[in-house]
Amino acid sequence: MGSITLSKVSKSFGDVEVIPPLDLEINDGEFVVFVGPSGCGKSTLLRLIAGLEDLTSGAISIDGADATNASPAKRGLAMVFQSYALYPHMSVRKNINFPLKMAGMDQAEADKRINAAAKVLNLTDYLDRRPGQLSGGQRQRVAIGRAIVREPSAFLFDEPLSNLDAALRVNMRLEICDLHKTLATTMIYVTHDQVEAMTMADKIVVLHDGYIEQVGSPLELYESPVNKFVAGFIGSPKMNFVTGPSAQKRNADSIGIRPEHIDVSSESGEWEGVVGVSEHLGSDTFLHVKLADGGMINVRASGDLKVKYGEKIFMSPQEERIHRFDPQGLTI
Amino acid sequence: MATQQSRSAARLMMAPAVILLLGWMLVPLTMTLWFSFRKYLPLRGGDLGWAGFDNYTRFIGSSSFWPSVQATLVIVGGVLIITVVLGIILALLLDQPMWGQGVVRILVIAPFFVMPTVSALVWKNMFMDPVNGLFAYVWKFFGAAPVEWLSQASMQSIIMIVSWQWLPFATLILLTAVQSLDSEQLEAAEMDGASFMSRFWYLILPHLARAITIVVLIQTIFLLSIFAEIFVTTGGAFGTKTLSYLIFQRVLESQNVGLGSAGGVYAIILANIVAIFLMRIVGKNLDA
Numbered sequence: 296m297g298s299i300t301l302s303k304v305s306k307s308f309g310d311v312e313v314i315p316p317l318d319l320e321i322n323d324g325e326f327v328v329f330v331g332p333s334g335c336g337k338s339t340l341l342r343l344i345a346g347l348e349d350l351t352s353g354a355i356s357i358d359g360a361d362a363t364n365a366s367p368a369k370r371g372l373a374m375v376f377q378s379y380a381l382y383p384h385m386s387v388r389k390n391i392n393f394p395l396k397m398a399g400m401d402q403a404e405a406d407k408r409i410n411a412a413a414k415v416l417n418l419t420d421y422l423d424r425r426p427g428q429l430s431g432g433q434r435q436r437v438a439i440g441r442a443i444v445r446e447p448s449a450f451l452f453d454e455p456l457s458n459l460d461a462a463l464r465v466n467m468r469l470e471i472c473d474l475h476k477t478l479a480t481t482m483i484y485v486t487h488d489q490v491e492a493m494t495m496a497d498k499i500v501v502l503h504d505g506y507i508e509q510v511g512s513p514l515e516l517y518e519s520p521v522n523k524f525v526a527g528f529i530g531s532p533k534m535n536f537v538t539g540p541s542a543q544k545r546n547a548d549s550i551g552i553r554p555e556h557i558d559v560s561s562e563s564g565e566w567e568g569v570v571g572v573s574e575h576l577g578s579d580t581f582l583h584v585k586l587a588d589g590g591m592i593n594v595r596a597s598g599d600l601k602v603k604y605g606e607k608i609f610m611s612p613q614e615e616r617i618h619r620f621d622p623q624g625l626t627i
Numbered sequence: 628m629a630t631q632q633s634r635s636a637a638r639l640m641m642a643p644a645v646i647l648l649l650g651w652m653l654v655p656l657t658m659t660l661w662f663s664f665r666k667y668l669p670l671r672g673g674d675l676g677w678a679g680f681d682n683y684t685r686f687i688g689s690s691s692f693w694p695s696v697q698a699t700l701v702i703v704g705g706v707l708i709i710t711v712v713l714g715i716i717l718a719l720l721l722d723q724p725m726w727g728q729g730v731v732r733i734l735v736i737a738p739f740f741v742m743p744t745v746s747a748l749v750w751k752n753m754f755m756d757p758v759n760g761l762f763a764y765v766w767k768f769f770g771a772a773p774v775e776w777l778s779q780a781s782m783q784s785i786i787m788i789v790s791w792q793w794l795p796f797a798t799l800i801l802l803t804a805v806q807s808l809d810s811e812q813l814e815a816a817e818m819d820g821a822s823f824m825s826r827f828w829y830l831i832l833p834h835l836a837r838a839i840t841i842v843v844l845i846q847t848i849f850l851l852s853i854f855a856e857i858f859v860t861t862g863g864a865f866g867t868k869t870l871s872y873l874i875f876q877r878v879l880e881s882q883n884v885g886l887g888s889a890g891g892v893y894a895i896i897l898a899n900i901v902a903i904f905l906m907r908i909v910g911k912n913l914d915a
């Protein structure tokens with residue numbers, strides 16, 4: 296069980312309204328990702344759900360029961376912090392045992408759970424070490440272990456992977472996804488990395504200055520963003536935005552086209568430009584093309600495309616993949 | 628790391644400080660040791676020659692010796708307990724966000740700036756005086772007979788005065804330690820269902836261990852030799868004669884430098900015994 300409903304939830308720090316009233320529905324067993332640029336209020340929203348901050352107005356209900364004023368412990372949620380927040384003077388075993396001890400659980404049952412969690416998370420050999428003697432990835436797993444032994448109704452993650460190196464991050468991403476599949480527990484995951492959001496989420500919530508811009512599955516957001524912000528935020532490399540004649544021709548204030556939806560040709564095309572930096576990744580080539588009017592277009596071409604710096608090329612957007620925006624930035 | 632050259636340069640530069648400190652320490656120590664073996668009575672003939680271990684046996688054989696060791700330890704222990712316990716409570720309170728935080732913190736530190744002699748006099752005359760003292764008024768207001776603090780409850784009074792002086796120091800050190808505790812750890816514990824008391828016991832107290840150790844060690848060093856507070860309040864009467872006060876009496880009141888020096892050596896031994904005990908109990912908090 297782990298459905299969470301936010302209704303008209305808002306939060307102000309003093310006079311500053313960080314989260315304007317918002318509604319959000321999180322279903323049982325869903326993997327929900329809050330994504331948005333730094334400072335948009337993701338952590339604040341997560342902490343409101345956790346009960347670590349008081350709501351300014353609105354209500355939160357968990358599993359249908361009102362939890363607006365419930366203490367963090369009473370909500371039955373477990374949180375994994377960005378800094379892991381392990382207890383430094385306790386061994387890994389004691390760290391994982393802590394929530395069970397606080398719940399007054401019988402030690403035999405607690406040990407069973409700890410050993411099971413340690414096995415799942417590959418921590419069995421480290422149970423007697425202190426957190427200070429572990430690597431970043433291992434600490435991360437201890438933090439997750441401490442969360443899962445409680446069998447919470449939902450997990451909250453606040454940028455849990457941002458302290459790890461790139462390779463480990465990909466690894467832990469998979470492990471967390473795996474964990475979600477095995478436990479089938481609701482997970483709310485905060486990140487500013489849209490790749491993490493796209494790869495892990497069942498449902499993405501895009502936040503911007505505290506507002507929810509769009510809620511949807513990764514593909515929905517990729518294929519039909521509701522506005523220019525979501526269009527630019529989701530997808531890597533970023534969508535190109537073009538104004539001027541090409542946009543007017545299509546009855547829009549501006550149009551957006553993703554780098555992977557542009558055809559390149561050496562003879563003819565809608566736009567003409569000069570190749571700047573080209574990044575050869577093997578499978579793909581990212582071209583940064585300078586237009587005559589000074590604009591830049593990013594193109595994702597196939598890996599075997601051979602172009603040189605300063606070469607002139609032509610580009611045409613794939614017509615059915617064009618996103619059109621009105622002057623307010625909303626999708627037409 | 629350092630080259631040969633920079634190391635010898637560093638040695639050269641440090642030498643004056645090291646020599647000065649060594650001299651500072653060694654000269655008085657040697658003089659104390661030297662006098663402790665002499666029969667030296669400044670107003671009754673001066674240095675009267677070698678005394679062997681006479682001074683040592685006389686000092687320890689005096690009926691005031693063991694009570695003075697006990698008084699010293701009781702004062703040190705009492706002040707340590709009071710300042711650490713109240714210091715932790717005050718540090719936790721001062722860490723809470725509140726209006727006028729800056730002013731309150733300065734006020735809390737203020738007693739530390741008052742000279743021991745002055746603060747002891749203020750306590751003696753303004754608070755503890757059985758006729759005009761503030762406490763006497765309070766007692767009389769409730770119809771009770773005023774307590775003669777410095778004679779009836781002399782030990783408690785001195786512990787109270789000294790604690791008042793040292794509480795700011797303990798509070799300050801503990802406050803910085805409290806502030807360095809990662810707030811996410813406390814929040815994690817809160818989510819793990821820990822009550823305030825469990826958070827205090829399992830997180831805050833272990834985190835403070837090192838700061839408490841420092842407070843205990845530093846205060847012990849200073850408290851073993853407190854003198855001014857006793858001099859201006861009880862003058863060593865009513866069971867408040869500490870070892871350092873006894874030495875003072877032997878040297879200045881009985882004009883027996885040799886005997887006093889032997890007492891000084893005993894004081895050094897006592898300090899070392901206390902230090903060994905403390906390092907055994909709390910010293911391990913300092914490593915790691």
Ligand SMILES: Nc1ncnc2c1ncn2[C@@H]1O[C@H](COP(=O)(O)OP(=O)(O)OP(=O)(O)O)[C@@H](O)[C@H]1O
Nearest residue numbers: 308313331332333334335336337338339340486487
């Ligand atoms: N305790 C606080 N008091 C005042 N303002 C705060 C407080 N906590 C957060 N804010 C403000 O609220 C806004 C949102 O902060 P929040 O931490 O939720 O951002 P975030 O989306 O998690 O950013 P990041 O990705 O950098 O972690 C920020 O502008 C921040 O300055």
Ligand SMILES: [Mg+2]
Nearest residue numbers: 337338339454
């Ligand atoms: Mg954040």
